[in-house]
Amino acid sequence: MNKFKKNKDLLAKYKNNADWHGVLSLYSGLYERKSNRNDYIINLVDTNPQLAVQCELNSTREDRNFNNRLKKKLIANTRSFANPKLFTENFIALIQILDTKDLLNVVKVKRKYVHRMIKIILNEKPNILWDLFIEFIQDKRHNQRLLWFIERLPSKSLSITNIAEERCFNFICEHLHSNKRYFHLKRLTKSVYKIDE
Numbered sequence: 261m262n263k264f265k266k267n268k269d270l271l272a273k274y275k276n277n278a279d280w281h282g283v284l285s286l287y288s289g290l291y292e293r294k295s296n297r298n299d300y301i302i303n304l305v306d307t308n309p310q311l312a313v314q315c316e317l318n319s320t321r322e323d324r325n326f327n328n329r330l331k332k333k334l335i336a337n338t339r340s341f342a343n344p345k346l347f348t349e350n351f352i353a354l355i356q357i358l359d360t361k362d363l364l365n366v367v368k369v370k371r372k373y374v375h376r377m378i379k380i381i382l383n384e385k386p387n388i389l390w391d392l393f394i395e396f397i398q399d400k401r402h403n404q405r406l407l408w409f410i411e412r413l414p415s416k417s418l419s420i421t422n423i424a425e426e427r428c429f430n431f432i433c434e435h436l437h438s439n440k441r442y443f444h445l446k447r448l449t450k451s452v453y454k455i456d457e
Contacts, residue, residue: 309353390428413451
């Protein structure tokens with residue numbers, strides 16, 4: 261049995277055991293050949309996308325081509341809206357690996373799916389919502405999505421913890437007010453709470 265076969269067997273045995281995820285993400289860096297390491301990670305995407313991303317983020321070898329390949333596969337998997345579990349797992353993984361501008365390409369979805377994204381973002385990485393909202397405003401093609409997101413924000417779900425977030429909030433409020441989006445302005449205000457530093 262060669263080393264690569266042993267590695268695949270280890271992956272198959274422990275990939276669904278959360279206690280082993282830290283070990284497996286470090287283990288992916290032990291491959292001598294880059295192609296074997298990349299295969300190891302790509303094979304994880306369909307069954308455990310968050311572990312696949314963890315392996316890539318823990319890598320000491322930067323490989324932009326592979327990083328883009330991984331992102332494309334995760335984005336393709338988020339198109340499976342009929343399967344909420346698959347969508348959720350892949351979207352959580354994407355939040356960890358994409359910057360806010362790239363995330364815009366993922367949120368180009370129908371209105372009825374926005375509530376899933378809001379719930380995931382609030383649970384996993386709520387601070388990116390401020391940056392995402394700013395991106396919505398700056399790219400006019402996404403202005404409508406800003407409104408959809410605000411409509412679905414639960415009350416007191418967004419915190420303001422620093423000056424940068426407060427500036428984002430004020431900027432969004434000014435944008436909504438200047439466009440006479442008073443309902444959305446009220447909705448956003450109700451969703452925010454301030455944490456004193």
